[in-house]
Amino acid sequence: MPHIALPDLPGIRGPMAFRPETARPLNDLVDVLLRGPNTLTPGERELIATFVSAENDCRYCQTIHGAIAAHHLGGNEALVVQVKADPERAAISDKLKALLVIAGKTAESGKLVTAADVERARQLGATDIEIHDTVLIAAVFCMCNRYVDGLDTSAPDDPAFYRQRAALVAENGYAASTLTGPSK
Amino acid sequence: MAFRPETAVHLRALAEALLRGPSPLTSAERESIAAFVSSRNDCTFCYLSHRAAAAHHDGGDYTFVDAVTKGSGDARVSPKLRALLTIAGKVQQGGKRVTAEDVAAARAEGATDVEIHDAVLIAAAFCMYNRYVDGLATFTPTDPAAYDPMGKRMATQGYGGIRN
Numbered sequence: 001m002p003h004i005a006l007p008d009l010p011g012i013r014g015p016m017a018f019r020p021e022t023a024r025p026l027n028d029l030v031d032v033l034l035r036g037p038n039t040l041t042p043g044e045r046e047l048i049a050t051f052v053s054a055e056n057d058c059r060y061c062q063t064i065h066g067a068i069a070a071h072h073l074g075g076n077e078a079l080v081v082q083v084k085a086d087p088e089r090a091a092i093s094d095k096l097k098a099l100l101v102i103a104g105k106t107a108e109s110g111k112l113v114t115a116a117d118v119e120r121a122r123q124l125g126a127t128d129i130e131i132h133d134t135v136l137i138a139a140v141f142c143m144c145n146r147y148v149d150g151l152d153t154s155a156p157d158d159p160a161f162y163r164q165r166a167a168l169v170a171e172n173g174y175a176a177s178t179l180t181g182p183s184k
Numbered sequence: 185m186a187f188r189p190e191t192a193v194h195l196r197a198l199a200e201a202l203l204r205g206p207s208p209l210t211s212a213e214r215e216s217i218a219a220f221v222s223s224r225n226d227c228t229f230c231y232l233s234h235r236a237a238a239a240h241h242d243g244g245d246y247t248f249v250d251a252v253t254k255g256s257g258d259a260r261v262s263p264k265l266r267a268l269l270t271i272a273g274k275v276q277q278g279g280k281r282v283t284a285e286d287v288a289a290a291r292a293e294g295a296t297d298v299e300i301h302d303a304v305l306i307a308a309a310f311c312m313y314n315r316y317v318d319g320l321a322t323f324t325p326t327d328p329a330a331y332d333p334m335g336k337r338m339a340t341q342g343y344g345g346i347r348n
Contacts, residue, residue, distance in 0.1 A: 147308040
């Protein structure tokens, strides 16, 4: 049972439906960050979101964003599992590995990101915008994870739910999908 | 924010809705929760700027916000706000730390579901803003007085989060 009386929707969608005034900028922000024009692919950005949510042990966020990442990556769920478990050994670019180090440190505390971490990412080809977006995606998921867990929202167990939902969000975006589609 | 206007507009709109939009909590209370969480995250820029904004929702008087962030048993801080600060402090550590007992304690002091929601989301949002500011090692003045005019602007003109 969630801590407050929320509409019967899983994860972040319960509190978003409860408080549309704040849901709108949250959805707009996530749409720009994860789906807007970018040199990082939507799959790469969803992997960063998934990795941070796993580090923060948020079941709903890591499962739904992992499913969306897999959807963007041609259904490669094994890669998502690998990135969560050990990104250094995953079949991703060295640049993305360096960005995930920055994301993981941001998740603990912004102050842990060092000039050497940023320099390493740059040497592997990361641009300033890619470094900026990595820090902001990690920071945003430190918010979303706390929002979801701080209100003790529900998370379905069935992986099919997340796959179905992922296809809808990947197709239509976050703002357009919040109140649509299957609930539980 | 100036580097990436595409995301800044939504970050500002979120701050506007959370801290200045309609809520049963006053803006002074909400800015004080933001300052409290930023202080716990040791984010000097966010702490001092939102401390100043909270003060300017109270005629430029810093006594209320300083009582909130110090967590002392000051009479200016209502038992309801104290219970919401307990929840905000736990969200700062991790969402799972918030217990049903914490929520029941806030309700017993008169907190509504919207107030509990807003306390959780303000705390969560400042865990984002703090990491954004510190993760990019932004320029941070350390003199609290440098933030007073900024806080006054935040309190009187807002965050400019106008959609489109």
